[in-house]
Amino acid sequence: MKALPYGLSDFPRIRCEDYYYVDKTRFIEMLERQPPYLFLIRPRRFGKSLFLAMLEAYYSIDYAGRFEELFGELYIGQHPTKRHNSYMVLRFNFSEVSSKLEFVERSFCEYCCMVMKNFILKYEHLLGSGIWEVVNPDETNPEQMLAALKEYVSRTDCPRIYLLIDEYDNFTNTILSSYGQERYQEKTHGEGFIRGFFNNIKASTSNAGAAVERLFITGVSPITMDDVTSGFNIGTNISMLPQFNDIIGFSEDEVRKMITYYKDENALPEDVTVDRLVELMKPWYDNYCFSEDSLEERMFNSDMTLYFLNSYLQLKKVPKMMVDNNIRTDYNKLRHLVQIDKTFGVNASVIQRIIAEGSITAQISTSFPAEKMTDTENFKSLLFYFGMLSIQGTDFGSAILGIPNLTVREQLYTYLVEAYREAKMFDLDLSSFSRLVKGMALRGEWETVFRFFARELERQSAIREFIDGEAHIKGFLLAYLGLTQGYILFPEHESSKGYADFYMMPDLLHQPEIAYSYIVEVKYAKRDASEVEIVALKKEAAEQLVRYAADEKVLRTKGGTKLELITLVFKGWELVIAEKL
Template identity: 90%
Template sequence: MKALPYGISDFPRIRCEDYYYVDKSRFIEMLERQPPYLFLIRPRRFGKSLFLAMLEAYYSIDYAGRFEELFGELYIGQHPTKRHNSYMVLRFNFSEVSSKLEFVDRSFCEYCCMVMKNFILKYEHLLGSGIWEVVNPDETNPEQMLAALKEYVSRTDCPRIYLLIDEYDNFTNTILSSYGQERYREKTHGEGLIRGFFNNVKASTSNAGAAVERLFITGVSPITMDDVTSGFNIGTNISMLPQFNDIIGFSEDEVREMITYYKDENALPADVTVDELVELMKPWYDNYCFSEDSLEERMFNSDMTLYFLNNYLQLGKVPKMMVDNNIRTDYSKLRHLIQIDKTFGVNASVIQQIVAEGSITVQIATSFPAEKMTDTENFKSLLFYFGMLSIQGVYRGTPVLGIPNLTVREQLYTYLVEAYSKASIFNVDISHFSSLVMEMAYDGKWESVFRFFARELERQSAIREFIDGEAHVKGFLLAYLGLTQGYVLFPEHESSKGYADFYMMPDLLHQPDIAYSYIVEVKYAKRDASEEDIASLKKEAAEQLVRYAADEKVLRTKGGTKLELITLVFKGWELIIAEKL
């Protein structure tokens, strides 16, 4: 039985050691029909490195003798292009560069020069010994070394170079998040080493007989490329083209095919169907879309999919933690990159709006410098590139972005709670709050949860100026409830059927003995609202609760729990009604 390649991005190893491989080789044909210098942005842990490793094995001359072994059974092996195994491949992975400020220059120089020296040694039989007369093997400046290499290649008849750069912005993003914009600017602007290096990359593609004939760069945002090249004007950004929506990650069909393979190998419990596993995974790992022209084609995060299946194959049940710790670590880095305004500024409010309302609209920016990344429209675009938001539709010609899945929602809840705390606006004892939620889940003591939360709203005066509408109260509640265990929260905006605010679906996969499930409707009245206004809100809440209680999803997922329908009415920051229907 094929092993799952969880955590492996070595394409030859996957093919030779008989790991399961989701064939993405058909995109090679499509890429060759594009301009020769390409740029692809995708979220972290989506399979970019494996894709570049496949390109290296396909195009590099030194893999020519292994073409059948590596590609024979794949699409491109059956439909090879003329360019296969015809290049010298120079591949950089900038995640290997140190992001510690005191070491970054030296690490960048040492790494780049090492990669280029190894490239020359590997292809010396094609380059000729004269290469060492032009390129100093002891060179420590990567800009100079690349300049010498491209000059030599461009005036000889040796094969051209296919340049691959993986995670081009990895260490610069870390510098930006850890040390701030000024230090980041020192490394990416003016006479900085990184800018000089990319200037030579550009030069390598532009002269007659250019040394670099093809180029493929991957990253998680367009910021660094905009900064080091004054806009990505050396290539074509294919990130949002509809034909490349599924170039990275797994489609639902690919996930089903993988699960079916292991089902046929009797590696899964006999009573578990493919449909059941897909339905388990979809809310957590699916629903990424990178092109407004591919709305029907939603992608699974490949790392998270493999994490789940790897655990399931070993244990015969869902993993205890549905979110891979590696994903949590990566999202933590992204949260620090998106600097939180100490005064809970407009961009923190953007996060709150997304959590409460489910979506925002924005014309996605294709490039912007780091100094403008906190501009609201750029900030929204950055959330899209990082995978925290995904395209859900189009409204009046503008893309609608929403939270793709539960994994991302958990990260946004964490972000929002951190923002409240850092801005000294609101801070709740999560440990105590979680214990109250457990009593709610097992003993039906729901009122103490919301009364405690309401008391905190009253006690912490700094929060009051932010409570100017129902969405804010709801946003606070969702953020904090989302960080407790026992329930999976499904806000109403996911259904768009005029239901109550959120369904607290019992997490029966991990806590099968939970006794209660809840649907909650939050209503907000202004401080001067009349008794008639309050009565009207209460009546409206009851109607929405009853409607949601009859929803097929609720009936299917509540299991044997007792479903309680809760109305909360806030008047200003005061909870004046908390009752069960």
């Protein structure tokens, strides 16, 4: 039985050691029909490194004798292109560069020079011994080394270079998030070492007989590329082209095929179906879309999918933690880039609105510098590139962006709660709140949860000045409820009957003892609202809750729990009605 390649991005090893491989080689043909210099943005842990390793094995002359072994059974092995195994492949992975400010330039220089020296040693039989007369083996300046290498290759008849750069923005993003804009600007602007290196890459692609014939760069955002090249003018950004929506990550068909393989190998419990596992995984790992013209094609995060299946194959049950700790670590690195200003301004409101309402419209920016990343539209775009938002539809020329899945929703709850705390606006005792939610789940003690929350709203004056409407109240409430155990929250739960503010679906897979589930309707009135207005809101909420309770999804997922329908009416920050139907 094939092993799952969880945590592996070594393509030759995956193929030779008989790991399960989702065949993405058909994209080679499609890439060759594109311009030669390409740029792809995708979220972290989505399979970018494995894809580049596959390209290296396909195009490198060094792997010519292993073509059948590596590709024979794959699509491209049956449909090879003329360019296979015809290049010298120079591959960088900038995650290898230290992001500590005092070491970053030295680390970058040492790493790049090491990679280029190894490249020359690997292909010396093609380059000829004269290469060392042009390239100084003791060179410590990668800009000069690359310039010498491209000059030599361009004037000889040796094969051309296919340049691959993985995680091009890894260390620069860390500098930006850890040290701020000023230090980041020092490294990426003016005569900074990074800009000089990319200028040489551009020069390597632009003249007659160019040394670099093809180029493929991956990263998680367009920011650094804009900053180091004064706007992306090295090549073509294919990130949002519909034909490349599924270039990495797994489609549902690919996930089903993988599960079916292990089912046929008797690696899954007999009573577990493919449909059941897909149903369990979809809310947590699926629903990524990267093109407005591919709305019907949703992608699974490949790392999260492999994490789940790897755990399931070993334990024969759903993992206790649905979110891989590696994913949490990566999202935590991004948290500092998602800059929520200390005054809790517009961009904090963007996150809060997304949490409360489920979606937001945006004009996705394809390129913007770091100094403008907090502009509202760029900020929304940044959330999209990081995988915090995904395209759900279009609205009059704009993209509708929504939270793709429960894994991301959990991270956004964390971001927002930390933003409240850092801005000294609101700080709830999560351990006390969690104990109350446990009573809500086991004994139906729902009112103590919402009264506790309301008392904190009244007590902490800083947050009261920010409350202006139902979305703010819901945003606060959802962010904190989302960090407790027992329930999976579905804000603005869409049902055949309308919209509920949020459905607290019991997490019966992990907490089978839960006895109660809830649909909550939150209504908000201004502080000067009349009693008549309050009564009208209460009546409206009751009518909506009765309709929502009959929804098929609610009836299917509540299991044996008792469904409670709760109305909360806030008058300003004061909870004036908390009633159960």
